[in-house]
Amino acid sequence: MKKQHNLLCIAPMMEWTDRHCRMLHRTLSARALLYTEMLTTGAILHGDRARLLAYDPAEHPVALQLGGSEPADLAAAARIGEAEGYDEINLNVGCPSDRVQSGRFGACLMREPELVAECMAAIGGAVKVPATVKCRIGVDDQDPEESLFALVDLCAKAGVTTFVVHARKAWLQGLSPKENRDIPPLDYPLVYRLKRERPDLTIVINGGVGSLDEAEAHLAQVDGVMLGRAAYHTPDLLGDVDARIFGEARRMTAVAAVEAYKPYIARELAAGTHLAAMTRHMLGLFHGVPGARAWRRILTVEGVKAGAGLEVIDRALAAISGLQEQRLARGLEAGEAA
Incomplete structure (x- = not known):
């Protein structure tokens, strides 16, 4: 076994x-x-x-x-x-x-x-x-x-x-x-x-x-x-x-993982850890997803700034969801035109 x-x-x-x-x-x-x-x-x-x-x-x-x-x-x-x-x-x-x-x-x-x-x-x-x-x-x-x-x-x-x-x-x-x-x-x-x-x-x-x-x-x-x-x-x-692999019902999406990771990030920020020390490991989370480039750019550029906090992650997530919504809207418009 x-x-x-x-x-x-x-x-x-x-x-x-x-x-x-x-x-x-x-x-x-x-x-x-x-x-x-x-x-x-x-x-x-x-x-x-x-x-x-x-x-x-x-x-x-x-x-x-x-x-x-x-x-x-x-x-x-x-x-x-x-x-x-x-x-x-x-x-x-x-x-x-x-x-x-x-x-x-x-x-x-x-x-x-x-x-x-x-x-x-x-x-x-x-x-x-x-x-x-x-x-x-x-x-x-x-x-x-x-x-x-x-x-x-x-x-x-x-x-x-x-x-x-x-x-x-x-x-x-x-x-x-x-x-x-x-x-x-x-x-x-x-x-x-x-x-x-x-x-x-x-x-x-x-x-x-x-x-x-x-x-x-x-x-x-x-x-x-x-x-x-x-x-x-x-x-x-x-x-x-x-x-x-383990045969369990649990599945975790990238968005859900980010939300689950945020309380840990908040604790570490309060302890003096820089945001970039944590967000650098997140850059590939949305690989192949519309908005992934914006996600990486926001985390990379804004995450290294002094005082950067959870708002940077929220903006990066918003960029992902915003682009997906735009694609969905374009798809609906194309369907209506057809």
Whole structure:
């Protein structure tokens, strides 16, 4: 049986899935599992912990993703994350950026599966919430059939039961992180095979999933799907997640999501957060809808002004509804003329 909370996840995305973004996504889906941006053990142990780990209780279920390769530090950071109330602790073994490599974490750890297993044993021994891994199928010249299965098997022996697999290799030399999201070919069949041959493990597939139609197709083969850029750039698709993926009656329109998000925005504005920190995650909400350009323009231009508040969002919504009304009126006029 598939674990319900793993059916649909929103990927951890640096500089995108902050607490404001996660709250917007939560208004659209009550069931999707949310992930923080990757946080390094050093930041959690020595940085502004209150700011870095802050989240709204409404975000649950929400997972904390860690970056690091020192078992003791990961265990300490995991304990802090669990104490803060996170529902899962996830280790990043997939990010290909130079900065991450220089810190000896992320995708370069695919070359050190024994170390990853040691890290996961430390995390699992430190917390009672699930300890999970997000990995690639391999890096550089590795044979994915060997690298992926080796990592999974060693981590499984260390007690890990859930793996999120980005179905691409990462090229650590010669490709930028942006290019690493598109150029290495996806190998979904290898991830499907991993599930077939390791049926007792929970396997969540990630990489290039652009729609709920695609997500549903993957769910015939694996236990869960993680959406990344599609969820961020066209977040309105999340409004159908609870109905289509989790089988619930709840559907959320983009307009309803904005209205549901506004009380959170009001609280954050009162606490001193700038409007643009929240509206930047909303720009794609009306993708493909008449008035979407006006929506983006108003939020982008007016949202950054000093003192900008909820009235900016109301004006942007009015631009959407106004253009739709104009189109409807033109349609009626055309019908009468015919």
